[in-house]
Amino acid sequence: MSQRNYKPHYEHLKNKWQDRHKALQQEILTKHGEAFEWLTHHLRNFSVGAVGALLLILQQPTIAASTPPVSVQQNEAGIDLDKDIFLVTDLSHILPKDVRVFSSEEEERITQVLSNRFGFRVVSEFNGKRLNRSYGLIGAEQHLARYPGDDITTHFASVEEASAFWGSGMAPGLGAWRYFSPSQNEMTQKDSDREKYYIAVQTFLAPGFHDNPKDYSDFFRFRKMLVVNPQNGKALIAAIGDAGPAEWTGKQLGGSPEVMEYLQRVDGKQIGPVLYFFIDDPSDTIPLGPVHVQ
16 A cells, blocks of 8 residues: 555544534534524524534534544534524424413424423323413512521522522512421421422412312422423423412513523523423422423
8 A cells, every 4th residue: 555545544534524524514404404594593592502512513623634533422422412402493483472372283382392302291281270371481589488497597508509599588478388398307308399499380370270279279289390491492390389470570480599590591680481381290200400301
C-alpha cells in the first residue's frame, strides 16, 4: 500500500461519523423543518440545554485529521441530553395562540402526545370528574404548613433548600385540606413531597362540584397531576394541595416555590401558561417531582 493512499483508522471513523451526521441532520430537518421555523420566533422561551442540543445536531462537526474522533456514544449522549425540544415541537402544532379552554379534539391530541412522550397515561377526566380547564396561567404560591407547628424555620431539609426558597415565605393560612400530616413525628417523605410539589387548582369551578362538594373535595385531595411548561418542555408530577386562585386574579392555578423554580416560571411576573392533566396511576408508583421525556 502506498503512503499516499494510506489512511489511519481514526480518519476512517471520522469520515464514517461525518456521513452519519449528515444523514441524521437531513432526517431531522425533513421531519421537523416547520418546528425550526417556529423556533426562530420563540428562542427566548427555550432553556440553554435545548438550544445547545439543537446546535449540536445541526452543526457540521469539524474533526481535525490529526486527532482521533470523539466516540459516537459520547456524541449521541450529547444529542439525547435534552429531548424536551421534541415535546415542545409536538405541542407547538396543537396549542392555540391564546391561553383558553381546549376543544375536545385539542384535548385528545394533547393527552395523546403527553402519554406517548412520558410513557404513562395522561387524561383530562378521571372517574367522571374533571377540572374547568387543562391549560391556564400559573402563579407563584407560598409554602404551606405541613403539620401543626410547621413554620419557615422548620420547613427545610437542608441549608441549600433554605437558601433557595426561604424568601418565598409561608402562607398565612392552611391549604384546602389543612395539614399534609397530623404531626411532625408522623410526617412521611410522601407528605413532605406533596407540599414541596403542590399546586393549587380551581376545584370549585369543576363541572358538578357544587352538586356534591364533599365527593369532589375528596377526589381532588392530593390528586396527582402532570404539569408541563409548553415553552421549554419542563414537566413534573405535582399533588393538588390547595384550592384556588380566585377568578378575579386572572390566574387559573398556582404552584409551590419549588414547582415554579423547576418549571422556570420565576421571572419578574412569576406567571405563565402551563398544561395540567391527571395521570392514571392506580398503584401510586409514579413519584412526585420532576419527570422527563422518554
